[in-house]
Amino acid sequence: MKTQALVSSALAAALSLGFVAQAQAQDKAKEKCFGIAKAGQNDCANLSGSHACAGLNKVDNGVDEWKYVAKGSCKSAGGTTLEEAKAKMKK
Template structure:
């Protein structure tokens, strides 16, 4: 009985390590894209500092709000880099 529990635990640990590695790889394949988040659909704090949480944007496509997108797809979605968004906010 103990051997079966040990084998099951080892198998579960091995499977979970694979899932963690896959999640990390997916995070690395994403980038922040500013100016494309719809109201209430931003991924985290904004550049202006008016809020610090996901889902708190009040307007659609605010230049200070961002979402994660697949790396390399931000421009085609009509978005900006962080530097471009900061420059737009200064104007």
């Protein structure tokens, strides 16, 4: 019985490594896009530091709020890069 549990645990660990690698590959195919997140739909902390978690933005399309989008699609969605967002915030 102990052998079966050990084998099951080892198999589960090996399978989970495959899922982690797949998730990392998907993350590399994404980029942060600023200024397109609807209220409550941001992916993480904003640039201004008024909140530190996903889903906490209060306005649509805030310059300092961001979402992950497919790499290369930010401009067509009407968004900006990190550098552009920082420059807009300074104005």
